[in-house]
Amino acid sequence: MTKADIVKEISKKTGIESATVLASVEAFMETVKDSLAGGDNVYLRGFGSFILKKRAQKTARNISLNTTLIIPEHNIPAFKPAKTFVAKIKN
Secondary structure (H helix, E strand, O other): OOOHHHHHHHHHHHHOOOHHHHHHHHHHHHHHHHHOOOOOOOOEEOEEEEEEEEOOOOOEEEEOOOOEEEEEEEEEEEEEEOHHHHHHOOO
16 A cells, blocks of 8 residues: 555545645654654554664675675664554454
8 A cells, every 4th residue: 555545545534635634644754754863752552653773783794895894883763563453463
């Protein structure tokens, strides 16, 4: 399902114009990105959490040049679904 499909589905279920729904979806995604960029997690009860996971520093190899390089510690975004969400998907 794409963002356009989500907008169309929400618009159909609520009766709100697609342009308004699109603006709301865009604002939601921007807010989540800004929050994660600021180091804050986003918790949506019954749906899940957008969290930051810390990746430790590690050594990698470039096999074509036969060299090693250090990849520094960094954060990556992740999604952890709520238990009710997981239960609904399993059934």
